[in-house]
Amino acid sequence: MAVVFEKPKALTNVPLHYCPGCPHGIIHRLVAEAIDELGIEGKTIGVAPVGCAVMAYDYFACDMIEAAHGRAPATATGIKRCRPDNIVFTYQGDGDLASIGMAETVHSAARNENITVIFVNNAIYGMTGGQMAPTSLPGQVTQTSPYGRDVNHCGWPIKVSEMLATLEGPEYIARVAVNNVKNVNNAKKAIKKAFQNQIEGKGFSLVEVVSACPTNWGMTPQKALEWVESDMLPYYPIGVYKDRTAAKEGK
């Protein structure tokens, strides 16, 4: 019988703990497929965040480390500077990357640290039960913005990709989504490119994946994907925000 669908080799056999319909599973798969296709599992070292993906160290089959909340890019920097021939990636949520770890994010990008960052933007703190994130949309109801995010009170969401793209440092900044097949396919390409860039020594490559959190958004998985399309993507448009190599080649 022909095998038509298989678990990527770069994922272990440990069952994922994510909620039903959570895109974290899809994004894990895309990262693992990229690792498989590039044949780099044996030399890859992954950095797990504090967030719903905290146990990613059990799911990715490469060597893994669990970082402190927000510090994954610093921890990845330490690893990469010791072992420049290894491939180092972080996998981080929005609270992790854009709130508590913003300094580490910006400075590793500014240094053009030769690492790959997978940034899962679900506009909420999933793991702690649905608090407002730095990326929660204006008016978005969360546990800590129960009357909707009031931008006059707690400020505006941060558009991480746009912001990082203003820096001289980073090589590649792209935003993708995983709410339909076409977007998933494009997300895969961007993630693979972010790893390929590192292999070629090009430097800091970040892929922001607009995700969803059906559980804490209080929506069915289907409704959550619709909300990504109707509310998230207009605020966080898909696109390549910076590609130094392409820009140089005049593409």
Place this chain on the structure above:
Amino acid sequence: MAELVLMKGNEAIAEAAIRAGCRHYFGYPITPQTEIAAYMAKKMPKIGGVFLQAESEVASINMVYGAAATGCRVMTSSSSPGISLKAEGLSYIAGSDVPALVVNVQRGGPGLGGIQPSQSDYFQATKGGGHGDYRMIVLAPASVQEMASLTIKGFNLADKYRMTSMILADGTIGQMMEPISFEDAEIEKYEKPWALTGHENKRKHNIVNSLYLQPDALEKTNFERYERYKVVEENEPMWEEYMMEDAEICVVAFGIASRVAKNAVVAARAEGIKVGLIRPITLWPFPTKALRAAAVKCKAFVSVELNMGQMIEDVRLATECKRPVTLCNRAGGMIPSPDQVLESIRAAQKGE
């Protein structure tokens, strides 16, 4: 004769680290430890190493965590306020059982405090600082020579026990120049099968982690770690005894305070007071046995410290409160004079 070189205390740490095989330094500027970073910035690129100025102490300790997880000898250095920021990483490093060397060239506190020498981070170094049950090996140099030799020792111990070694120095020794030798330096090497190197499809993936959601599993890691700490407590305490053979009064002091105390001991001996000095070199593990033995023959203890009285609690514990322990101290960057210590010795002699 060993070849002697004249060095500043902070530079001695940096040079010793390089000789110990450290090729990665991550730090953030702060007085009075600046010379360590400056030395590393100059040397590392020339010897194939990495000096990286991080965006903060938080970032630098988490860089150390990542580097340590690969099995590299790695260090950071800072001074008091910066060490507070490193507390997060120190806890993760402890919880993940990776080895690192951290230097604290202390300055007065709390808060922004001052930039003059102090020993007021004794509690922070020996009792925690970060969250959770953990220990660090805390080494307290009292000379530029020890800045060097304890740095090398610190790396060896860190690798041996998979934990952090902290050099708890102060601004005075950091800035002081003395002739030192590196000739006795013994560099130990340990296998690190747990290190993140990429599994090369030859072994199961290694995981460096401090998260255990099952309390029984987490408890097990705590108990196992403390078994290791027990071995450290048994095998690694270091201290110096000075004129203790017939001593009736025992002065206890570490680091720069011990040098002042030594002068006072000599002066008191000239007055006919039978006094000696115990100088803890490891603050953790504390030289409990030495103090317990001293409590049998000495009638009083004087703890000399550049803080409001921190080590004195360990002196009381070690001597099981069998003898009176008095405090002779200055704080905020001030240093007691030998006369102040002498006065405390006289008072102890009189039973005051």
